[in-house]
Every structure is written in C-alpha cells, then in structure tokens.
Amino acid sequence: MYFSYTDKVKGLQEKVTQFMEDNIYPNERLYEEQINQFPNRWVAVPPIMEELKERAKDEGLWNLFLPESEYGAGLSNLEYAPLCEIMGRSMIAPEVFNCSAPDTGNMEVLVRYGTEEQKNQWLKPLLNGEIRSCFSMTEPEVASSDATNIEASIVKDGDEYVINGRKWWSSGAGDPRCKIAIVMGKTDRDAPRYEQQSMILVPLDSEGVTIERMLPVFGYDHAPHGHAEITYNNVRVPASNIIWGDGKGFAIAQGRLGPGRIHHCMRLIGAAERGLEVLCKRVQDRVAFGKPLANQGVIQEWIANSRIEIEQARLLTLKAAYMMDTVGNKEAKAEIAMIKVVAPTMALNVLDRSIQALGGAGVSDDFPVAAHWANARTLRLADGPDEVHRMQIARLELKKYQQ
Template identity: 75%
Template sequence: MNFSYSEKVVKLQEQVTQFMEEYIYPNETVFRQQQDEQGDRWNKIPPIIDELKAKAKEKGLWNLFLPDDSYGAGLTNLEYAPLCEIMGRSFLAPEVFNCNAPDTGNMEVLARYGTEEQKKQWLEPLLEGEIRSAFAMTEKDVASSDATNIESSIVRDGDEYVINGRKWWTSGAGDPRCKVMIFMGKSDPNAAKHEQQSMILLPMDAEGVTVERMLPVFGYDDAPHGHAEILFTDVRVPAENILWGEGKGFAIAQGRLGPGRIHHCMRLIGAAERSLELMCKRTSERETFGQKISNHGVVQQWIAESRMDIEQARLLTLKAAYMMDTVGNKVAKSEIAMIKVVAPNMALRVIDRAIQAFGGAGVSEDFPIAYMYAAARTLRIADGPDEVHSRQIARLELKKYR
C-alpha cells in the first residue's frame, strides 16, 4: 500500500488549508454572531454561509467527495481522505465545500441509484448547493442499530406509495433549505429479512409530514441544520420516487453508509489534530507552579499519546480507504468497521486531554473543543454503535478459523 499523496492531492491540500486559514477559522465566530443577531436560529441562514460557499465554488473546492468526475472532483476515497480531514477541523467547513452529511450520502445514492428524472429534480440542485436534504432511518420505538427492526411502512397504492411511521435523529430536517429526504421503511414484511425494506424520495413539504421537535445533542441544537423527530401520517408520494426498486433499501443503506462512515472518520482525525494543536499552543503559553504547562511531565505524556493515537487512526483510515478503492466496500467491511470504532474513541481521548489542559476554558464556548467532544461522542452511535461494529469484526475474524 502506497499512502503517498499525488501531486494533484498535495495541491488540493494546500488550497483547502489556505481556504480554511483565510476564510473558515476567522468566520466561525462571525457565524455564531450572525445567528444571535438574526434571532431566528431555525429559519434564517447566517449570510456568511452563502458568501463562503460562493468563494469555495469559485476556487474549484466544491463537491470534492464525489468519485464520479461527471458530478464531482473525481477523487478516490484515498485521495479525498486528507482533504476531508482538513475540513473536519471546523464545524463550518463541510457545508461550505458542499461536503456535508447527510447531503453527501444522499448525493451518492442519487448518483448511483437514481433515475434521470430523480437526478434532475434532486441531485442537480444538491450538487449546486441550492437545497439541502435529510436521511430518515432511525426510529424511536425500535432498536435501530439493527436496520431490519425498522417498522415504518411504505405501501403501494396504485400510482403512489403511502408512508406511515415515526423517525427521529433525522439530521438536516430543521434547515429551511431542506427540500427532500430519503426515507427508509418496510415495503414487504413477508419478504426475506434483508429484502423487506425500501428507500423512497420524500419531499419535505408533502402533506402528512410533521416535524414535531428538534433534538439537541449535549445541549447543542446544531441550528439551522438540526436533528428532528418527525411523524409521517398517510404521506403520499408518486411511485416513481422509489429508489432502485422495492426491497432494495437494505442494500442501498450498506452502499451509502460505507463511504459516509469513513468520511466521519476522516473528519474526526481533523478534529483531533486541531485539538492537539490547540493544546500544544495553550500549554506552551501558560505557566503553573513556576514553569510552562507544557514542561510538566503529565502534559508531555498527553501530547505524546495524542500524536501516537492520531497517527495510528490515520493509517487505519487510509488502509480502509485504499481497500474501498481497490477491492470494494464488501471486502473492506472489516477495515471500515474497525475505523468506525477506532476513530471516534481516538478523537474523544485527544479532545478530552485538550479540555483538561485548557481547564475551565475547555468546557466553554470560547474554544471549539467542547463542541468537538460532543460531536465525536455522538459518532460512537450515529453510524452504528461501537458494539455492532465490534461484533462484525469478531465474526469476520473467527470466520478465518472455521
């Protein structure tokens, strides 16, 4: 495996890094200030977002995540990894580069499984950053770590499908620009276990869609993006909105979650890198007990362990990306599962050390590390709990000896 970056990727790394330093970091505070000034966190988008998106598009730093060069930059997973890592250093960056979840996964699904009509109606405006989207999969009343538990229904009725159910943690549904969601539900309870589910495109303004509440995460509301609990009552959508075909929902989910999951891992490495950087700077500037904090042995141990943790996680992420590119997601499923457990736990350790080094400032909103900690902790659940991934890793390992 050769993890050295091509000349093309090195140039993009430099461009993305420069954009981050020039436009992203200085405007993190501007974004928050504009939210406060506007007063309506859910229905008004801070103007800085569109300004930065226009700049990113102008500089050609747009849709870098898509491997299909007819839609995006044509980068492999291995080539995109270091760029996604840089974006993960700020909550503001992924949307600015049009590389934010759940839009990325939804665009990949539409590009791979969508009809020409579906692509024209939904994929094209998503690619342009004109609209946003949501992904409705997790359910409140069942253990959604097992996708076959899903109970929401998608029932054919003539030229339409009728949708009923309740979803929650539907990320992106709070955004006024969110115009469509991909909904996963059961279309045939009597089919084989992994062929009972389907996915369908559901417009946010369809009659019977009720956003009941927005769910904060550790007190952060993530407005205007947000995470919603939604009730679907006899929602009717045209039959042509089905993705790929009835019974293909589980297969689509597996294809969607592979790249999406590894994108989260890449961003987590970026968050950990920024936390380590902040910790090194902070401890080098401040003194306790007559010497720089960075001179204390325990702090040096935190810094050393953080560097080792990050490097190990990065190498495993690059290996998973390489395998996805060369042998496919199915063969790489063990590596994808491993990095899904390793990356958020690594990020939590590094960010936690940074919080400790910062003291009271570390749990405040004056620095980004408290929010990064909350986001990293959530990702031990959001893309499937650690325990599910570990179970898969163990089974694949044991299979070698049977």
C-alpha cells in the first residue's frame, strides 16, 4: 500500500486548502448571522452559502466525492480522502463543495441503482446543487441499528406504491431546498430476512408526508439542514419510484453506507486537526501559574496524544479507502467497521482536550470546537453504533480461527 498522493491530488489539496482560507473560514460566522436574521430558521438559506457554492463550481471544486468521471471528479476513495478531510475542518464546508451527507449517499444510490428516469428527475438537480435530499431509514419505535427491524410499509397497489410509517433523524429534511426522500421500508414481510426491505423515492411535497418536528443535537438545530421526524401516511408514489427493485433495500443500504461511513471518518480527521490547531494556538497565548499553558506538562501530553491518535486514525482510514478501491466494499468491511469505531472516538478525545484548554471559551460559540464535538458524538451512532461495528469486527476475527 502506497499512500503518497499523486500530483493531481496534491494540486486539489492546495486548491481546496486555499479555498477554505479565502472563503470558508472568513464566512463561518456570517453564515450563522444570516440564519439568525430570518424570523424562521427553516424557511430560507443564508445567501452566503449559495455564493460560496458558485465560487466552488467556478474553481472546479464540485462533486469531488463521486468516483464516476461522468458525474464527479473521477477520484478514487483514496484520492478523495485528503480532500474530504480538509472539508471536515468546517461545519459548512462540505455543502459548499456539494460533498455533504446525506446528499452524497443519495447521489451514489441513484448513480449505481437508479433508472434513467430517476437520474434525470432527481440525480441531475442534486449534482447541480439545485435541490437537496434526505434519507428516511431510522425509526423511533424500533432498534434501527438492526436494519431488518424497519417497520415502515411499502405496499404495491396497481401502478403505485403506498408508504406508511414514522421516521426520525431524517437529516436534511428541514431544508427548504429538500425535495426528495429515499425511504426504506418493507415490501414483503414473508420474504427472507434480508430481502424484505426496499427503498423508494418519495417527493416531500407528496400528500400524506408530514414533518412532525425538527430534532436538535445537544441543543444545535443545524438549521436550515436539520434532522426531522416525519410521518408517511398513505403516501402514494408511482411504481417507477422504486429503486432497483422489491427486496433490494438492504443490499442498497450496505452499498450506500460503506462510502458514507468512511466519508464521515475523513471529515472527523479534519475536525480533529482543527481542534488541535485551536488548542496549540491558544495555549501559547495564555498564562497560568506563572508560565504559558504550552509549558505545562499535562498540556504537552494532550498535544502529543492528540497527534498520535490523529495519525493512527488517518492511516486506518487510508487503508480502508485503499481496500475499497482495490478489492471492493464487501472485502473491506472489517476495515470500514474498524475506522467507523476509531475515528469518532479519536475526534471526541482531541476536541475534548481542545475544549478543556480553552476553558469557558471552549463550550461557547466563539470557537468551532463545541459544535464539532456535538457532531462527532452523533457519529458514534449514525451509520451504525459502535457496538454493532465491534460485533462485526469480532465475528470476522473469530471466523479466521474456525475449523
């Protein structure tokens, strides 16, 4: 395995880094200020976001996540990793480059499994950044870490499907630009366990779709993106909206979540890097007990441990990306599961140290670390909780020794 970057990737690293310095960091606070100017944080998008997206398009920094050159930049997972990491340093950056979840996962689903009709109607506007989307899988009434527990129903009725169910944590549904949901539910409860589920495209303006409430994360509402609880009550959509076919939902989910999981890990490394940067700058400016915080032994230990943990997580992320590129997502499932456990915990550790070094400022909005910490904590749950990934890792390890 060689993790040295090609000249193409190095050039993109420089461009993305410069774009972050010139456009993203200086406008993070403005983005929040513009949201707060609206009477309702869910009815409009800060103008600066659309301005930044146009700048990113103009510089060719758009849809970098898609390996298919027909739709994206034609980068492998390994090539995309350092770019995604840079984007992860800011909460607003991924959307600027059209590389934010859940749109990335939904676009990948449509690229791989969508019909030409579905691609024309939904993929193209998503690729152009004209609309946004959400992914409705998790349900409040069941343990959704086991996807076979999903209880929402998708029933064929003539040339339509009827959808019923209650979903929550449908991230992105609060955005006024969110026009389409990919909903997972059961089409055949009598089929084999992993062939009961299907995925279907549901326009959010369909009759019977109700956004019940937006769910905050540690007090952050993440407007205008947000995380919605949605009721689907006898929602009718054309039969052509089914993705791939009846019973393919679980297989699609596994294909979707592989890249999604590693993208989260890439971004978390960037968040941790920014947290460490904030820590290192702050402790050189603050004096306690007669000497700079940077000279305190415990602070130096925090810095050293943070650098060690970040490098370890980055190497495992790159290994998982390399394997996804060379042997496929299925063969890389152990590495994907391992990094999905490692990266959020690493980021939480580093960000927590940064918060501690900042003191009271660390838990405020004056620095980005508190928001990054809250986001990182959700990622010990999103796309499968740590416990499920550890169980899979252990089973794969035990299998090596079975006779």
